[in-house]
Amino acid sequence: MCRVYSVTREGFNSWRTRGVSARKQYDDELFILINQIFEKHDGNYGSPKITHELAKQNIHVGQKRVARIMREHGLRAIKAVMYRTKKGKTAFVSASPNMIAEKTITGVDQVWSGDVTYIRMPDDTWRYLAVIIDRFSRSVISWSLSDRRDGALTIAALERAFRNRGFPKGVIFHSDRGIEYIAKTFRKRLALYGISQSMNRPNKMNDNAQIESFFNSFKVERLKRKFYSSDNDVRGLFSSYVRYYNYERSHSSIGYVSPMEYESKKAA
Numbered sequence: 301m302c303r304v305y306s307v308t309r310e311g312f313n314s315w316r317t318r319g320v321s322a323r324k325q326y327d328d329e330l331f332i333l334i335n336q337i338f339e340k341h342d343g344n345y346g347s348p349k350i351t352h353e354l355a356k357q358n359i360h361v362g363q364k365r366v367a368r369i370m371r372e373h374g375l376r377a378i379k380a381v382m383y384r385t386k387k388g389k390t391a392f393v394s395a396s397p398n399m400i401a402e403k404t405i406t407g408v409d410q411v412w413s414g415d416v417t418y419i420r421m422p423d424d425t426w427r428y429l430a431v432i433i434d435r436f437s438r439s440v441i442s443w444s445l446s447d448r449r450d451g452a453l454t455i456a457a458l459e460r461a462f463r464n465r466g467f468p469k470g471v472i473f474h475s476d477r478g479i480e481y482i483a484k485t486f487r488k489r490l491a492l493y494g495i496s497q498s499m500n501r502p503n504k505m506n507d508n509a510q511i512e513s514f515f516n517s518f519k520v521e522r523l524k525r526k527f528y529s530s531d532n533d534v535r536g537l538f539s540s541y542v543r544y545y546n547y548e549r550s551h552s553s554i555g556y557v558s559p560m561e562y563e564s565k566k567a568a
Contacts (some may be wrong), residue, residue: 322400328360330354331369338375344422346370346377385497396482398507399498400435400474408563409468411435412461414475415447415511417519422529429538434465435474437566438551439559440514440542445535453482458486461494467507474498476508508538517545 337353338345345353347367354361370376405411412432419427428449432442442461446453458473473495475481481499490497500507522541528534550556557565 303543327369332406396497396499398501399472405436408434408436409465409471411472413511415506415508428453430454432457432461437559437563439546451480451485454480454486455489472498476500
């Protein structure tokens with residue numbers, strides 16, 4: 301065999317007795333820590349955030365090394381999928397510019413924000429939660445849960461929002477550039493309801509920060525503290541949280557009152 305691979309017998313025996321290299325051992329140790337962080341954040345953290353988390357633990361390692369270890373073990377951040385670049389996507393989305401960056405919102409049903417978040421089930425399957433909030437009051441006005449992330453999910457949430465708010469006119473709907481919002485079926489439904497579409501500016505994910513903040517609050521304050529094993533459990537948890545969020549939970553950005561109280565005061 302040594303002749304076939306053009307190596308010396310001494311070199312071959314040395315390789316057999318050498319064992320695992322120090323670099324490989326360190327990579328294995330790093331993977332344990334990386335996986336802990338990855339699991340702790342429900343698969344939302346990619347290599348940049350995980351690198352920073354390691355640094356907080358006084359473990360200083362390059363981002364490229366973290367990315368390589370994650371790739372070798374099949375760890376892929378969920379959020380990275382939502383914003384990945386696709387061929388031809390930029391031109392398709394260009395028809396929906398950001399319409400709210402400089403807009404002053406003075407009342408309800410002027411600007412709605414929508415987004416989709418991921419919920420991991422106990423059997424390691426995923427559910428997708430589409431939510432729409434009113435940017436004026438931060439109130440949750442509709443939501444939809446599904447085992448598929450597609451246009452049907454976001455259309456269901458849009459239809460409920462339109463009915464729940466009394467079929468308003470002149471609404472701007474803002475979202476990220478996710479595939480479920482650039483779907484032709486979803487855009488046709490916006491046009492049918494007379495709703496204008498607005499999307500995040502390129503590389504400006506904080507354009508939709510309000511709803512991202514809501515998702516974080518729901519997961520931290522309710523989802524991660526309660527047991528759930530079925531879709532009905534998740535629906536029950538979310539429904540009860542929305543009632544609490546809309547009618548009881550105070551928000552510093554609107555004067556430490558609940559969204560519904562804020563809407564009532566402004567209407568009066």
